[in-house]
Amino acid sequence: MWAYKVYVVLMVLGLGVLIVEADEDRDIVNATLFVDECPHIQMEENAPKYRLLGVWYAYATTPLPFQHYQRRCASYNVRNSTYFKTNILYYEKKKAECVVTYSCKYNQAIKQYVRTLRILTRSRTPDSELIAETNEYLMSRGFNIRILIWLRANAFCFEWYELKFETERQPMSYQAPFNMLGPLGR
Structure with a gap:
């Protein structure tokens, strides 16, 4: 019976340690991710x-x-x-x-x-x-x-x-017929 009580006490203490560690981890995450001011970080400006x-x-x-x-x-x-x-x-x-x-x-x-x-x-x-x-x-x-x-x-x-149609010039047949006679032109 005495061993059982010791086991229960150790389990409760272990859970308490886990809860404290989880709270500390959450505090580290919150302090890292949620800030009052964005830190200056040099970005890779010439990424191809x-x-x-x-x-x-x-x-x-x-x-x-x-x-x-x-x-x-x-x-x-x-x-x-x-x-x-x-x-x-x-x-x-x-x-x-x-x-x-x-x-x-x-x-x-x-x-x-x-x-x-x-x-x-x-x-x-x-x-x-x-x-x-x-x-x-x-x-x-x-x-x-x-x-x-x-x-x-x-x-x-x-x-x-x-x-590709946004980055390369398309053949004439795919371009809008501006200044041309017909239903789409003027």
Whole structure:
């Protein structure tokens, strides 16, 4: 009986420690993600958009407001987007197999800035050296990688693309017949 009481006391203490650690972890996450002022972070201003087009998988992310990630890819036309000058924190320059995106936007509801960071990879299962290199870069910039949610094979995917008809001149037969007679012309 005495051993049972000791066991129950130890279990209660263990649960208390877990709760305290969870609260400390939540405080670390909140202090890292919700800030009164966005810290100045130098972005990669010359990230070559043409190398970053295509399919990406969010391998790690700061906590998101939703729990389930869709497996179907979302697509974004980035033709005139300034995203590649303002939100690319890091990209792996050899093969462009890994990108870190970052944003810090004001949330009116909580009256604070919300920081979002994502590690994007070309594969659902990237090379461990690539992830280690990316983590080293983030830690050198002072970002606490312990707060990231590692999605791994559950990663959601998306595609950055530019439509060819928007980037290249089309043959005359596809252009609008301005200043021409007929139903579409003047």
